[in-house]
Amino acid sequence: DAKTTQPPSMDCAEGRAANLPCNHSTISGNEYVYWYRQIHSQGPQYIIHGLKNNETNEMASLIITEDRKSSTLILPHATLRDTAVYYCIALSTDKLIFGTGTRLQVFP
Amino acid sequence: EAQVTQNPRYLITVTGKKLTVTCSQNMNHEYMSWYRQDPGLGLRQIYYSMNVEVTDKGDVPEGYKVSRKEKRNFPLILESPSPNQTSLYFCASSLSGGLPTTDTQYFGPGTRLTVL
Numbered sequence: 001d002a003k004t005t006q007p008p009s010m011d012c013a014e015g016r017a018a019n020l021p022c023n024h025s026t027i028s029g030n031e032y033v034y035w036y037r038q039i040h041s042q043g044p045q046y047i048i049h050g051l052k053n054n055e056t057n058e059m060a061s062l063i064i065t066e067d068r069k070s071s072t073l074i075l076p077h078a079t080l081r082d083t084a085v086y087y088c089i090a091l092s093t094d095k096l097i098f099g100t101g102t103r104l105q106v107f108p
Numbered sequence: 109e110a111q112v113t114q115n116p117r118y119l120i121t122v123t124g125k126k127l128t129v130t131c132s133q134n135m136n137h138e139y140m141s142w143y144r145q146d147p148g149l150g151l152r153q154i155y156y157s158m159n160v161e162v163t164d165k166g167d168v169p170e171g172y173k174v175s176r177k178e179k180r181n182f183p184l185i186l187e188s189p190s191p192n193q194t195s196l197y198f199c200a201s202s203l204s205g206g207l208p209t210t211d212t213q214y215f216g217p218g219t220r221l222t223v224l
Contacts, residue, residue, distance in 0.1 A: 034212075043112070043198050043215030044151070096213060098151040 004088045009103040012082075018075040020102050022088030025069040032091050033064060035073050036098070037084040044087065044098070047073065078106045110135045112216035114199050120222045121189055129184045129219050131199030139202045140182040141166070141213070142174065144195040151198065157182055189223040196220050 005023040012018040024033065034049040048055055048062045050071070055062045061074040075082055087101040112133045121127055133140065141156035143166075153166030157176040171193055173185040182201075186193060197219045204211040 041196060041218060041220075043200070043217055044213075045215070046212040049212070096151075096153075100148075100150055 004090055004099055006086070006088050006099065006102045008100065009105070011105050011107060012075075012078045014080060014106055014108050015077055018073075018078040018082065018104055018106070020073040020075075020086050020088075020104065021070065022073070023070045024088070024090045027068050027090045029068075033062065033068075033071050034089040034091050034096070035060070035062065036087045036089065036096070037082075038087070038101070039081075039084040047086075049091075078104075080106050080108065082106050110214070112199055112201055112214050114197075114216040114219050116219060117217065118220050120224065122224050123190055124188050127186050127189060127221075129186075129197060129199075129221070131182045131184065131216060132180050133182075133199075133201040133214070134180065135201065135203070135214065136179065137201035137203050137214075138179065139204055139211075139213075140176065141200045142172070142182070142184050143198045143200065144168065144193075145198065145218075146195050154184070154197075189221075191223045194221060194223050 032049050032051050035047040036044040038044045048060050050062045050064055064071045083106045085101040085103050087098050089096055115130045138159045142154040143151045145151045152168050154172050155166050155174040157163045160176055160179050163174050199216040200213040202211045202213045
């Protein structure tokens, strides 16, 4: 599985868009990009995943660059409840490998 | 409600006293897995199971046992717990019995274990 690199922390004002970057320059053609988040010490929660195309669901949007070496998770209107650690994972085998993620702090 | 449940949620025990942490899912998922989470080390997989009676070691299986006698249950057994097994444990499940590459994992609420 490709290694991913994320900034350790980010801040975002409530109501604004939160853009969380992820670098996965060694990703291979069959590796999906997954995003999970973990609020405080709760179980990780799935957000979104994609392979090549940009994806959107009720929680977020995922923008993957054309060369697939990086991606951005977008929370369009961040709320205080979005404060969490966000994990970007490049996955091709049968297990998720969580890195240290990005701690997103949403402030009022 | 679709969910993964774990019991107990909190447990304090002493070295060497056998314990079992239960995990159950009500989604008819084939794949189940156990992780532990430690500060600075992130989430690491302990064991996983592709289906009933099929289990495999993850990255940190030492000191743990699992069983998968029924599809819905995947208990984690610590035969002789030691202080280095103090951690936050998560059970997870997903639909696919094969590669969950396009399949999301659902996590339980976690079990905080302290071994004295």
